Amino acid sequence: MTSPPDAMPLGAGLGQTALSLLLVLAAIFVLAWLLRRVQGIRPGAAGALQVQGGLQVGAKERVLMIRAGDTHLLIGVAPGRVQTLHVFEQPPSADLEAAPVSSGFADAMRKTLRGRASQ
Helix, strand or coil, X not given: CCCCCCCCCHHHHHHXXXXXXXXXXXXXXXXXXXXXXXXXXXCCCCCCEEEEEEEECCCCCEEEEEEECCEEEEEEEECXXXXXXXXXXXXXXXXXXXXXXXXXXXXXXXXXXXXXXXX
């Protein structure tokens, strides 16, 4: 019995399949990179609304500081709901951002761990 004349060896078929897969993955990564670059070029939207910072306060809840034009807002974001928590009369001070946040629990844990390490 002879094999059909158009049959290709198993290794060649796997190599061609692997090369095709790599080309498709490369195309996906290039398109994703281009999409990110193009999204940042939207005209007129750059200064209209900016997220200044945020903090995760729950599994799906966040508190965000945003700037809309000249107005600074503190908003709460949860699934299906966005609520204004505070509207600032003046822009928040940069001193507030630089102030370290102390945690009573974290300090107590450090002291406990230091005490056990010295025993």
